[in-house]
Amino acid sequence: MKPLTHRILLDDSGLLHTEQLDRLKSNLxxxxxxxxxxxEAGDLFxxxxxxxxxxxxxxxxxxxxEKDKATDVLSFSQFEGEPMPTPDGVQPLGDLIVSVxxxxxxxxxxxxxxxxxxxxLLVHGLFHLLGYDHEVSAEEERIMQGREDALLKLLEERGQIP
Known part of the structure; x- marks a missing residue:
């Protein structure tokens, strides 16, 4: 049976308020x-x-x-090339780790x-999971930034983020 919604697994380690987590999950x-x-990555993730x-x-x-420093977001993709959904039709994207x-x-x-x-940071990480990489070239950075800006603008227009 195909699920009707995306699956988002959140682990906040108590660093964020429940209301904040709920809003972030809704935005995701x-x-x-x-x-x-x-x-062209799938329908459900x-x-x-x-x-x-x-x-x-x-x-x-x-x-x-092998970088001994803190960073803002890390992305570990499970989406390598062609979509590979699970038997229930959900495409695993990967893991995002955000430093609060x-x-x-x-x-x-x-x-x-x-x-x-x-x-x-979540939007930035999502596009890394999809294979975008701003460190490859100026053109790739421009494309990735454009996609991120479009998504953030959508969230702002819908009143989802201040």
């Missing part, structure tokens, strides 16, 4: 709907998201990317809300 559902409509501390993301970054501490610092530096920054 809209993001996945947008991706289903605009990308499974996504795992963990909100962690700087130290936790630093350890993961060191172990998997870094998101808070960046939101203060940039001058927008913490929630906006968390959404921005």
């Amino acid at each position: 559902m809209l993001c996945l709907d947008f991706i289903a409509e605009s990308e 499974e996504l795992s998201v963990s909100f962690v501390t700087d130290e936790e993301i630093r350890q993961i970054n060191r172990e998997f990317r 501490e870094t998101a808070r610092k960046q939101s203060a530096e940039i001058g927008h809300s913490e929630e906006y920054e968390l959404n921005r």
